[in-house]
Amino acid sequence: MRGAGARLVRAQWAPLAALAALTFVAAVLCVAVPSRTAGGYDRAAVAAVGQDADIRVQGTAKGTTAFSAVPSEAALDSNGIAWRDLLPGALRRATGEAEPSATTDGDNLEGHYSKPRILYLGWVPGAQRRIRMVSGAEPYNKPGATSGDMQIMVSRKYADQLGYKVGDTMVMGAFTLRITGLFEPTDPTDQYWGPRARILHSVIEFLPNSNIQVDAGTALIDRPAYARLTTNPDLALNFSWRFPIRRDAVSAGDARAMGRELDAYRSAVAGRSDMFHCEVRTLLDNRLEEFDARLHVAQSVLGLAFGGLVAVAAGVLLLAAGLLGERLRPILGLMRARGASLRQLAVPGCGPPTLAVVPAAGLGYAVGRLLDQGPPQASSIYALCVLVAAVLFISAAIVWRERGGGLGAAATQRDDLGTARPSRWRFALDTVLVVLAVIGVVLLRRRGPEAGGDPLIAAVPVLLGVALGALVLRVYPYLLRVGQPFLRRRKGAVAFLGLARAARQNLVGALPVVVLLLAAAVAGFTATVDTALRTGQVRASWAETGAEARIEAGTLDEAGLRRLRAVPGVTEALRVRVINTATAGGNTAPITVVGLDLDAYRRLAPDVPDIPDGKVLATPLAVRTMGGRTATLSRSGMDPTRVTVAAEINRFPGQDTNSAFVVVPDTMVATATGFPSQVFVFGKVNGTALRAAAPGRDVVVRQDVLRDMTRLPLVSVVHDTFLGGALIGGAFGLLAVLFVLVVGARARARTIAHLRAVGLSRRQSRALALVEIAPVLLCATAAGWVLGLLLPEITGPVVDLRPYTGGYAVTAHVPDLPALLGLVGALLLAAAAAVAVDRAFDAHPGTVLRSGDS
Structure with a gap:
């Protein structure tokens, strides 16, 4: 056979x-x-994590509490090792070694400047290993000193931007700071500097709860200067152990596991009892959940x-x-x-x-x-x-x-x-x-x-x-x-x-x-x-934008509206009046009133989904807040307006989904003044031309939104x-x-x-x-x-x-x-x-x- x-x-x-x-x-x-x-x-997981992703263990301590927990650089590093040991498997595989630092809150520098200046004092051993001195010398503060000038060093770019040189002094609160040296990074392209831009150059920041811009920077100090800071019981020090995400170590399976392990890591960090309270901060939660x-x-x-x-x-x-x-x-x-x-x-x-x-x-x-x-x-x-x-x-x-x-x-x-x-x-x-x-x-x-x-x-x-x-x-x-x-x-x-x-x-x-x-x-x-x-x-791009473009126009007058309509390619610009924090009757819960010509909007934007018929539209939350479909809405700057809801709606372009808002005809709020406006723009929209016609305004172009979705x-x-x-x-x-x-x-x-x-x-x-x-x-x-x-x-x-x-x-x-x-x-x-x-x-x-x- x-x-x-x-x-x-x-x-x-x-x-x-x-x-x-x-x-x-x-x-x-x-x-x-x-x-x-x-x-x-796997490549999508890396893209979803992002280039700026990291996990930070952060805590704030003052005086002896801070010094007893972190008395030296070795203690700073050993705490980083301890935080890393608590990382679960996937998070540990995906993260690099801890990058510790101790930094003060930003404080104003005394003096007369064209723009206010604030300075952070940072004890960042990792940064000091990645720089070279280009002028002067590294700061040397006498151990145990509690008075006199505190020696610091700043980057050469920061000094050039703000006009400092070696030997200059700055007054910040109770401290007189003297610049002993200028440095520059050994490798400016090192990813280490990405989240630490303030160390390398001046950055624009805003004062808390204001629109006032300030020049902000970080000066580097040595360990004796850090010890001196801890002698002030009222001075808060922000400790951070940053674990950078190693993008080459992230896979789709690890990304899925990392999302589940973050909560466990938070519990482990919060449960540590041998030092001051710390917590985990990261941008990964939403990114990993969406991925x-x-x-x-x-x-x-x-x-x-x-x-x-x-x-x-x-x-x-x-x-x-x-x-x-x-x-x-x-x-x-x-x-x-x-x-x-x-x-x-x-x-x-x-x-x-x-x-x-x-x-x-x-x-x-x-x-x-x-x-x-x-x-x-x-x-x-x-x-x-x-x-x-x-x-x-x-x-x-x-x-x-x-x-x-x-x-x-x-x-x-x-x-x-x-x-x-x-x-x-x-x-x-x-x-x-x-x-x-x-x-x-x-x-x-x-x-x-x-x-x-x-x-x-x-x-x-x-x-x-x-x-x-x-x-x-x-x-x-x-x-x-x-x-x-x-x-x-x-x-x-x-x-x-x-x-x-x-x-x-x-x-x-x-x-x-x-x-x-x-x-x-x-x-x-x-x-x-x-x-x-x-x-x-x-469909989603239309729902998010509401038109070919949407402009957050602030308080827009008729002249500004005419400028927008005059942009080449624009066939129509429909103004929307947005009145926040209106109330209904005795209920103080805020309701947003959106006023526009609904009939014209339906005609101009038939592709926007989920816009029902009716003169007045409201979300279910707004109906519950008003206590029914008929209510009187009012607030300062707006005449009391009685509305009867014809249909319920969950989404409307420019408003948070399922938040409390009511969409009414623009004639009902025509007398309201001083409220911000949105503009729905239709036609063959050019984003650059629109931004030029509305300088300083936030312009959302539908094609850009669609492109971002297709590139997810x-x-x-x-x-x-x-x-x-x-x-x-x-x-x-x-x-x-x-x-x-x-x-x-x-x-x-x-x-x-x-x-x-x-x-x-x-x-x-x-x-x-x-x-x-x-x-x-x-x-x-x-x-x-x-x-x-x-x-x-x-x-x-x-x-x-x-x-x-x-x-x-x-x-x-x-x-x-x-x-x-x-x-x-x-x-x-x-x-x-x-x-x-x-x-x-x-x-x-x-x-x-x-x-x-x-």
């Missing part, structure tokens, strides 16, 4: 090579696509697409293995008829496919890793094992099929789709597939958004696609039969012959229906969700993966069609030669090739495309794109024109492949028919 297996490999080298090539390509994609997506997740929500959606949506792609690849491999089995069937049947056992058939039946598939899968995995698209994923190995197991299962089924007979059984059995009656086993299998698909959908919708990256998500579209494919295969013969009576009456024979040949295909030959259906479902799903995402972001971390990952998934699914679908065409090309060429002998022309043979493949293409792509369009609705809460659209719900949409053109292009390519194969295997009747053939 070993020799028989070798002869089989030599005889069937072409389909075995095709099976190996398909396995290799599928293995590479199983590794590269998930790794590339995971790498995109986690977007990552959850991306993994859910892309999991659906990945599951479909694996199923398409498995379908193509099953098809290749099945067609190979059809070619082996006569040989195995002959061996069985000669007395070979099933065990003896296993070597020639399972050996060659195993030798083709297993090495190809291993090589494909290695090549996929060498491509280095991202971190390796366990899902790649699982998918690869599924593909290999599917092929080996088909090989085993080919051998098992010969258990009941030999060559005679193989020759007499007919399993044409158009005539064969499905067995009870196939009916039971179809029923199980439908039941599993329904159960999967029910469980998925019941679990809702919590399903996340659960394997159930990836399984549901596959179950639906396979169940729908089984139903299509069951209906497919009836569709062919329905058309035959009509085609018999037609003059030409091409359509009738093509449909008849399509009906003569067996179940293996009809497997492209399932493969193409899954490929079309993946393409339809990705196109639908991608269009929904883009449409939702446009993970958005590009989702778009790119959708595009790649649609292309890969389409390529596998075309491969399935091409494989079936090539495998059956020689037998078809012989049949066509007979038909050519009785008058079929070359042109008619090409048309016959199209008619033969048309039922499979049309049934599969139509059913799959419809399933793809319905998948977002079927999966329900799993495809929730609100984290990408500013909280606005997004409904499924019909794919845009490029997606529809792509579908048509794929169908045309499949038709072109049928014609090309027909032409490549075309043969003259004289070279095919033998003497005596009829």
